[in-house]
Amino acid sequence: MNPDLSGLRNSPFVALRTLLDPLEPVKGLKPLALTIGEPQNQPPQFMKDVLQTTDNLYGKYPPVDGTPELREAITGWLNRRYNLKEGMIDPSRHITPVNGTKEALYMLAQIVTNRQGKSGQKPAILIPNPYYHVYHAAAVMAGAEPVFLNATLENNFFPDLETLDEELLERTEAFYLCSPSNPQGTVAGRAYLEKALQLARKHDFMLIMDECYAEIYDKDQPEGILQVLQDLGGDLSNVMAFHSLSKRSSAAGLRSGFIVGEEVTTKTLINLRNFAGAASPLPVCAASAALWNDDSHVIENRKLYQTNIDIAERHLGNRFDFYRPPGGFFLWLNVGNGVEATKKLWTEAAVRVLPGEYLSGTTADGINPGFEYIRVALVFDPDMMDEALSRMANCL
Numbered sequence: 001m002n003p004d005l006s007g008l009r010n011s012p013f014v015a016l017r018t019l020l021d022p023l024e025p026v027k028g029l030k031p032l033a034l035t036i037g038e039p040q041n042q043p044p045q046f047m048k049d050v051l052q053t054t055d056n057l058y059g060k061y062p063p064v065d066g067t068p069e070l071r072e073a074i075t076g077w078l079n080r081r082y083n084l085k086e087g088m089i090d091p092s093r094h095i096t097p098v099n100g101t102k103e104a105l106y107m108l109a110q111i112v113t114n115r116q117g118k119s120g121q122k123p124a125i126l127i128p129n130p131y132y133h134v135y136h137a138a139a140v141m142a143g144a145e146p147v148f149l150n151a152t153l154e155n156n157f158f159p160d161l162e163t164l165d166e167e168l169l170e171r172t173e174a175f176y177l178c179s180p181s182n183p184q185g186t187v188a189g190r191a192y193l194e195k196a197l198q199l200a201r202k203h204d205f206m207l208i209m210d211e212c213y214a215e216i217y218d219k220d221q222p223e224g225i226l227q228v229l230q231d232l233g234g235d236l237s238n239v240m241a242f243h244s245l246s247k248r249s250s251a252a253g254l255r256s257g258f259i260v261g262e263e264v265t266t267k268t269l270i271n272l273r274n275f276a277g278a279a280s281p282l283p284v285c286a287a288s289a290a291l292w293n294d295d296s297h298v299i300e301n302r303k304l305y306q307t308n309i310d311i312a313e314r315h316l317g318n319r320f321d322f323y324r325p326p327g328g329f330f331l332w333l334n335v336g337n338g339v340e341a342t343k344k345l346w347t348e349a350a351v352r353v354l355p356g357e358y359l360s361g362t363t364a365d366g367i368n369p370g371f372e373y374i375r376v377a378l379v380f381d382p383d384m385m386d387e388a389l390s391r392m393a394n395c396l
């Protein structure tokens, strides 16, 4: 039976175009788009050099699980970043290189969902709300009920795990959890991660940890699920965690990331990708290995975002429930009515932002937790950010 696609929404960017394209931005100001989470600074030169020196390899079909050098480089980075004991992550059993995490986040739900349901009931996939739009489509296409768990200011913008009912947990196949979170930029603490893992193991569902923003942080390094797993003995069961070079190395166009997680699902995923996944070209594998092996460019990257957060704090610091996002590079501002503020910013200040409600679902009680918010991407150079944020402060 085909999944019911009627609930599938437009991507937030399609919805934004529908909202703003009929409206004229104010004349005389250069339009500035703070909508997309695509870093605007360049990836390091050495990445481009590696792509060039390996360009003789484009003639070869790349292996679906990347190269041993890439998997080693990924493992090395994980060990450094999360202070893991040598051997906990086995590059040949726990790592799946993927060409961008977006499609892989989608594909994983297709693998881990039992369409018949664990107990004959409709399978469910838990999604924090607001959410990265791929989670929703992935759940729908996997034949599961996407269950939105509102993530609001009261809970550090993470779903309340204490109030989930048993019946729901029993039919849950997967839980997408994003930390640092997009769009709010908050970080799940140790206790929260432990609780999520404990639920995943008790009710036998997959904890899909989206940690794509793990390297972009303001002051403290966000904890990762692998640290929790290490402290519990190093078993990776019930976890698949995602990392990407798109944010870490400003290399969104390279399309390179990876999944680290339990062996059995890694095997199934690689097997499926043999039929229905595009492997990364060998030059991309080589460039990705070089990027994972280097941390200095990431330090520079982080500094840029910290500068932009400083600028944002200067312009908006005492308004719109402003807080410095501990992770990621978005501001999540409470402007009262996100859609109206978006229209006003476009027509009066030529600044494009994303209404929070386009990133959130409306739950059965009629609440859309993104309604009052806008998301602002701090991805440009500081001069441009200064201009855009000062226009915003004056306009709203």
Ligand SMILES: Cc1ncc(COP(=O)(O)O)c(C=O)c1O
Pocket (backbone or CB within 6 Å): 037, 099, 100, 101, 102, 103, 105, 132, 178, 182, 210, 212, 243, 244, 245, 246, 252, 256, 257
């Ligand atoms: C939360 C989150 N997860 C995953 C991705 C996908 O990143 P990529 O496919 O570039 O690795 C993004 C991209 O914006 C994101 O915001």
